[in-house]
Amino acid sequence: MNKIVKSPKMSSMASSALRKVNPAEFLGLLINSYVDCYQASEQGRTERARIQASEKTALEEIRAKKEMFMAYLDKSFDERKCNFERLFSALDRAIDENDTDAAANALNSITELGKTSPFKDLMSARGFRRTLNEPGATFDF
Numbered sequence: 001m002n003k004i005v006k007s008p009k010m011s012s013m014a015s016s017a018l019r020k021v022n023p024a025e026f027l028g029l030l031i032n033s034y035v036d037c038y039q040a041s042e043q044g045r046t047e048r049a050r051i052q053a054s055e056k057t058a059l060e061e062i063r064a065k066k067e068m069f070m071a072y073l074d075k076s077f078d079e080r081k082c083n084f085e086r087l088f089s090a091l092d093r094a095i096d097e098n099d100t101d102a103a104a105n106a107l108n109s110i111t112e113l114g115k116t117s118p119f120k121d122l123m124s125a126r127g128f129r130r131t132l133n134e135p136g137a138t139f140d141f
Contacts, residue, residue: 083113 087110094102 080113084110087113 087106091106
């Protein structure tokens with residue numbers, strides 16, 4: 001049996017505690033502590049993996065929504081451009097034909113179209129976000 005060597009710094013309480021420790025019990029506590037630590041570490045790894053997967057999914061969703069939004073803007077501005085081209089063509093025809101009423105109507109339409117924003121159709125950022133998040137939502141461009 002091992003003899004407990006007392007150092008001058010060891011208190012009587014510490015040496016008394018060492019004499020009362022069952023080595024098998026101490027080893028069991030040590031193993032349990034190691035297992036608990038290992039399980040906590042594994043849970044942490046699992047949680048980090050879950051967060052990384054969630055992050056990847058969220059980023060893919062953001063990219064997809066960005067693409068949809070950019071496509072909406074492209075189509076919206078293309079439509080707006082076509083409308084302006086059509087109205088300016090009408091204005092040119094009215095000027096060529098010296099039709100002041102048609103010219104006034106074309107200018108009025110150009111002014112009204114210029115006052116509107118292609119973003120008004122988005123209603124609000126919240127409304128658009130809700131629409132994007134709706135399962136099965138479709139967008140016609």
